Amino acid sequence: MTQESFSARRNTQNQATETEQVQVNTTGQSAGVDDLLDEIDSVLESNAEEFVRGFVQKGGQ
Amino acid sequence: MSARRLVGLETEYGVIRPQMPKANATVLSAQIVDAYAQLVAEQSSTATAARWDYADETPLQDARGFEMQRSMAHPSQLTDAEPELEESGIWTAESIALDGNDARVGSTLYQEKDSTDVVMNMVLGNGARLYVDHAHPEYSSPESLTPRDAVLWDQAGDEVMRRAAQTAQRMGSGELLLYKNNTDNKSVSYGAHENYLVPRSIEFSSIVSGLTPFFVSRQIFCGAGRVGRGMLNERAEFQISQRADFFEAEVGLETTINRPIINTRDEPHANWDKYRRLHVIIGDANLGQVSTLLRVGTTNLVLSLIEANMAPALELVEPVLALQQISHDPSLTTRVKFRGGIELSAIEIQRLYLEASEKYCAQRSIDDPDTIEILTRWAQILDVLEHDPLEAADQIDWIAKYKLISGFTERHQLTLADPRVAMMDLQWADLRTDKGLYYRLAARGAIKTLFSQEEINQAVATPPEDTRAYLRGMALQRYAPYVVAANWDALSFAVPGARQISRFHMSEPLEGTRQSVGDLFDANMEISEFIDELARRK
Incomplete structure (x- = not known):
């Protein structure tokens, strides 16, 4: 893929569309959680x- | 300004070798960085364009040591028991370090015998920095200009780390596990820092007053969630932020002790007279793309408010206490105290900042898609959180974790003190996509994402095009053998036959873009011609 097509991967339109699509879908969330909990x-x-006891880290910032 | 601003995100990852819990963390971190150096070297010595989906581009081709000689950027494997390594004492020293002694990486792994302070430190072909920071491997993203790009190149860092761990195992370093979290839930915290470019003309005091209530409350949409209370994890209780309990001060220079809500480090990595790099240490490391987007995008807008002197005039009575009170209440109903007898919830505080941002953008007719997206998402998420926080489980990290853990404890009639709950809290942040609970949930479509894995892979190999990261990353991709040093604001080349090193300063972070120097790379010049042309442009 060229640099040009990479930089064009997003355009205003699909960014706006995605934003509009932000909506609550608790059914899908719960199904995913239940499915993961099953296994x-x-x-x-x-x-x-x-x-967990063995996960000891040294200090960081 | 707007929701667009020059931003870089740093992540220190937790690291363990499960088969050897007491292994020296600095050595493990060095093995991660070294493994990635090996991977890069392997790819550059084989046919180009083999690994990535590029027809014209070379794949992630080369990265060079940061102020390190080329030969040192391709060190012999730590785990190779090559005779010459044994003879030079490297393998022996490393073995000792792995056994738990406090060996210094600089004196054991890559350092020449007469020198004392080498750190493992690479610049990548996407413009990022990968290095050992104290006892953690750290990825510092290339500078990006939009919130979406900040998310994308932050996600690229997770992919870099994942590949490094896989490579380390393939090379015989054993299994190394990496975690994108901020505490070991015993006593230690490590950071996920954000860096924002702001004009030096802004008074630091107005940054402090304008940002503090915002930082105290923004965790409601960008906290990563934690099961544990207090620095020492005295009780198994769920809280919103990984970091909140590790903060003790309002303003200060420290990052490892007495951590402040507003950090005063002043090291712009750019023109000092013109810029300040606001170093933000209060955030959690987010695996979720929407949480990262909101964290960066809203902070960009609030900085614009401060620059315009339009930030809400709010002064918390006790900011550190408020930070922790908000973190400790997943119901989001807690109100914190402001001077003047006002009490506000985190959602109410955020609404004041949102309204001020909407007013700011309307007054200036700012309507670029990035700003519109952030304003829209910010408003929507506050509405959802107000209605029922659990409804944001597909967007916000702490809520996704909360929902999963709550579902587990309800199903099995457990308390949060059950060891499996602590395991879930930790394994949430495991970078392995087949084990990490965040990834398992995302694979089921239960968490919204902004970028595909293919796009993230591209960002591993390619720099952002609209900042100086483009020049840095492309120079490493195309002219790596000649790059003798690279850092945030300089690039140095050694040209064959030239008597001096050619050093280019990049003190203006918005120069060196594809628009300004892309044609030099497109022209596929010899190194000397490239250097001459680049010098002419500067």
């Missing part, structure tokens, strides 16, 4: 307590 055991690190 959370396979996604979540199994040794939760030990894993």
